[in-house]
Amino acid sequence: MTNTGRPPSRPVQLDEVSKAIIEQLQADGRRSYADIGKAVGLSEAAVRQRVQKLTESGVMQIVAVTDPMQLGFTRQAMIGVRASGDTREVAARLAEIPEIDYVVLTAGSFDVLAEVVCEDDAQLMALLNERVRSIPGVQSTESFVYLKLQKQFYNWGTVRNREP
Amino acid sequence: MTNTGRPPSRPVQLDEVSKAIIEQLQADGRRSYADIGKAVGLSEAAVRQRVQKLTESGVMQIVAVTDPMQLGFTRQAMIGVRASGDTREVAARLAEIPEIDYVVLTAGSFDVLAEVVCEDDAQLMALLNERVRSIPGVQSTESFVYLKLQKQFYNWGTVRNREP
DNA sequence: AGTGAAACGACCGTAGA
DNA sequence: TCTACGGTCGTTTCACT
Numbered sequence: 001m002t003n004t005g006r007p008p009s010r011p012v013q014l015d016e017v018s019k020a021i022i023e024q025l026q027a028d029g030r031r032s033y034a035d036i037g038k039a040v041g042l043s044e045a046a047v048r049q050r051v052q053k054l055t056e057s058g059v060m061q062i063v064a065v066t067d068p069m070q071l072g073f074t075r076q077a078m079i080g081v082r083a084s085g086d087t088r089e090v091a092a093r094l095a096e097i098p099e100i101d102y103v104v105l106t107a108g109s110f111d112v113l114a115e116v117v118c119e120d121d122a123q124l125m126a127l128l129n130e131r132v133r134s135i136p137g138v139q140s141t142e143s144f145v146y147l148k149l150q151k152q153f154y155n156w157g158t159v160r161n162r163e164p
Numbered sequence: 165m166t167n168t169g170r171p172p173s174r175p176v177q178l179d180e181v182s183k184a185i186i187e188q189l190q191a192d193g194r195r196s197y198a199d200i201g202k203a204v205g206l207s208e209a210a211v212r213q214r215v216q217k218l219t220e221s222g223v224m225q226i227v228a229v230t231d232p233m234q235l236g237f238t239r240q241a242m243i244g245v246r247a248s249g250d251t252r253e254v255a256a257r258l259a260e261i262p263e264i265d266y267v268v269l270t271a272g273s274f275d276v277l278a279e280v281v282c283e284d285d286a287q288l289m290a291l292l293n294e295r296v297r298s299i300p301g302v303q304s305t306e307s308f309v310y311l312k313l314q315k316q317f318y319n320w321g322t323v324r325n326r327e328p
Numbered sequence: 329a330g331t332g333a334a335a336c337g338a339c340c341g342t343a344g345a
Numbered sequence: 346t347c348t349a350c351g352g353t354c355g356t357t358t359c360a361c362t
Binding site for chain 1: 175176178186189190191192193194221222223224225226227228229230231232234235236237241242244252255256258259264265266267268269270271272273274276277281306307308309310311312313314315316317318319320321
């Protein structure tokens with residue numbers, strides 16, 4: 001169930017049919033295997049076997065996603081963090097914050113990038129000052145407040161953590 | 165089907181039961197309504213009605229997500245873009261690039277943030293120089309290569325575009 | 329790996345509290 | 346908005362290719 005995480009010994013090669021199946025499920029994760037079969041030219045059983053293989057091998061996952069905007073989280077931002085010491089610890093601390101839904105360690109002029117989802121500016125400001133900048137090792141932060149999301153396509157990486 | 169996008173006239177208030185249903189579907193988007201009903205203490209029909217309402221109103225979506233690592237896309241990076249002129253046009257151009265899965269217009273020292281998913285450094289470099297930095301209006305870019313994804317939780321924003 | 333068929337279980341519409 | 350129930354369709358298993 002849980003994916004091992006890291007590095008693919010050898011990348012999984014998908015044929016056109018599997019890609020088509022994934023596309024169907026990207027449009028609607030609950031589409032029936034029978035419908036998908038009709039769309040890609042395969043029997044229901046064959047589709048189901050492929051989907052099972054894709055999910056069990058950890059290549060694909062079918063999940064619910066929610067719209068933060070409609071739930072009242074109207075303020076989003078990316079926070080760039082510069083840190084001293086072990087940046088993994090800083091990242092782990094950031095990941096503990098429920099309002100932060102995305103944390104990645106990076107090479108570049110930031111050590112960590114974190115995306116926050118807040119209800120308003122006040123919550124964002126409080127979060128930044130009270131819970132982000134107070135983490136030991138955090139030297140400075142830079143915030144990029146979202147104005148408009150232009151494109152979003154779902155991938156997932158090596159870790160999939162629920163909020164703590 | 166398509167969500168209107170933007171600003172919630174009034175945020176949707178979810179009760180504990182709906183939150184529990186969403187949690188079930190975040191763990192497994194194909195879990196049956198009957199199973200979910202057992203978990204949250206509701207009949208199958210009631211669960212189905214709530215899920216239908218959540219999806220039709222655009223609060224929730226059930227989709228397949230894939231793991232770029234396992235598919236051979238081992239290089240990911242966030243690109244910060246500084247641009248002159250209309251940043252919306254730059255964002256639109258970035259969104260046309262298939263390897264870019266995430267584009268957001270921001271207020272801050274970058275005008276646009278874009279996440280790229282590449283197979284290797286060579287592809288990333290070519291992408292940056294040939295297709296990003298060549299976009300009219302792009303003044304400078306800064307790249308943050310991903311070392312480790314620490315946390316990821318799925319939300320979706322105002323736009324959900326498939327690759328062009 | 330894929331197909332086909334039969335048993336089972338999930339899903340859907342409707343009726344009623 | 347929930348439960349109850351019957352009809353329909355999807356899913357599962359298995360034998361076969």
